[in-house]
Amino acid sequence: MTEHVFALPECWRSWTLGLRQGHASSIDFPWTFSGRVKERAVAVNKTVLLVDDSRVARMMTRKMIETDRPGWQVVEAATGEEALEVYSRVLPDFVIMDVNMPGMGGLEATKRLKAVYPQAVVTLLTANIQDPVREQAEEMGVGFMSKPVRGDVLMAFLSVDEE
Template sequence: MTTVLVVDDSRISRMLSRQFLLQKQPTWTIAEAASGEEAIARLDNVTPDLVLLDLNMPGMGGLAAVGQIQAKCPSARITLLTANVQDAIREKAESLGIGFAAKPITEDRIEQIIAEFGK
């Protein structure tokens, strides 16, 4: 059973991610968090295989949460899903060993993330 943790301060973004993930993988379990802090707390009860992580959130942003998520769930694949598509952000994601996907969240974008996860 694959579990995905969707971390985004936008409820609409979380809903779209959930919808598109379940359209492609209806047996997957989807958990949600609205901030980096909430994501870290959710790891006490959820062990994600895949984390979709927004960059800019109030409080702890995505990049600040990466290290803690990796420490608690070292086998989880993390993809930064953000509208901030600057080269520096892409390079930072790469240096952290995480994926990068540009918003907006679309069915095709989620399909690409799922395909990368399967590799």
């Protein structure tokens, strides 16, 4: 059985986790979540930057987002360098960043992104979440998700709203 992990950094613990009507009303998190769960009748269209060197992974994740969040815009990048360029042009609401990519990896791209845009809402995506990755994610104030991405976990990340 594959373990699917989704963690929010400490600075997000005061945010609200919103679940759309008709979807599961609870999610098991491996920590105590101090926010609250609420239903939203109408979702505001937002933009997601999806960064992964795997075209197949991007297509699968894009399909999940477009299915559950019709009207949302999904922009893509295949490298860390491209992610920085796209982010500065689009200023998306969410970033899903693969950790292991050729050239500039996701950790370095996220560090550079957060240095310029500290408000960026980023989650790292990896097939092998090791303690050093968790620690770096926590230090940067970003979350992380395990591959393969589960739809409920992805939608929980995309439901994080600032109070």
